[in-house]
Amino acid sequence: MLSLSIDHVNAxxxxxxxxxxxxxxxxxxxxxxxxxxxVMASPNAARSSRVYEVDSRVLLQAYRRAxxxxxxxxxxxxxxxxxxxxxxxxxxxQAPDPLWHYVLVSLRDATAVMRSYRIIDGIxxxxxxxx
Amino acid sequence: MTAKVRIPTVLRPALGGVTSLAVEGSTIGEILNxxxxxxxxxxxxxVNEDGTLHRFLNxxxxxxxxxxxxxxxxxxxxxxxxxxxxxxxxxxx
Numbered sequence: 183m184l185s186l187s188i189d190h191v192n193a194x195x196x197x198x199x200x201x202x203x204x205x206x207x208x209x210x211x212x213x214x215x216x217x218x219x220x221v222m223a224s225p226n227a228a229r230s231s232r233v234y235e236v237d238s239r240v241l242l243q244a245y246r247r248a249x250x251x252x253x254x255x256x257x258x259x260x261x262x263x264x265x266x267x268x269x270x271x272x273x274x275x276q277a278p279d280p281l282w283h284y285v286l287v288s289l290r291d292a293t294a295v296m297r298s299y300r301i302i303d304g305i306x307x308x309x310x311x312x313x
Numbered sequence: 314m315t316a317k318v319r320i321p322t323v324l325r326p327a328l329g330g331v332t333s334l335a336v337e338g339s340t341i342g343e344i345l346n347x348x349x350x351x352x353x354x355x356x357x358x359x360v361n362e363d364g365t366l367h368r369f370l371n372x373x374x375x376x377x378x379x380x381x382x383x384x385x386x387x388x389x390x391x392x393x394x395x396x397x398x399x400x401x402x403x404x405x406x
Contacts, residue, residue: 232404235402236400238373
């Protein structure tokens, strides 16, 4: 289960909308029980509407800040601009951390859709998102 | 030169669970060579067969991404902190 506030949801969706036409992305800092404490937006280093990569400086900052604040990097969010909020085969292949929460935002339709997944040994399972 | 190498969570099981290691070397390439000769199981996650940095590995010397410092040729000074972090990426490639 992923827990996050409406402010966190707004920060995630706003980051993804601002990144258009590219995919947007960022990292989630929080606690091992899946509670998000902070959303760190990142530029999409891939600058693409098809792929994303968290900026390497933001990635280092996120780990440093997590260490300083007694938190963990617990997941990542990114948008799909023209498809549903479900991990693509590449997302699955490049999802190395079974402890992470993989949040997908679809901007395909007029209303943004956000879902969260665990990806363990290549198996995708959707999880509850609680606000 | 001895640098402190911070090990990312995903590589820790292959390294007996350690969070950091002291590794000798004067460039990033030397540090990674030492690390992969001590722990061959992680070689494929750090470098390509030609010795260049793996596309999906970020390596930092202190605060700087080594891609902007010469890659495997980036110099390492005594007591530098090297951080290894797998890239976070995905999409419809």
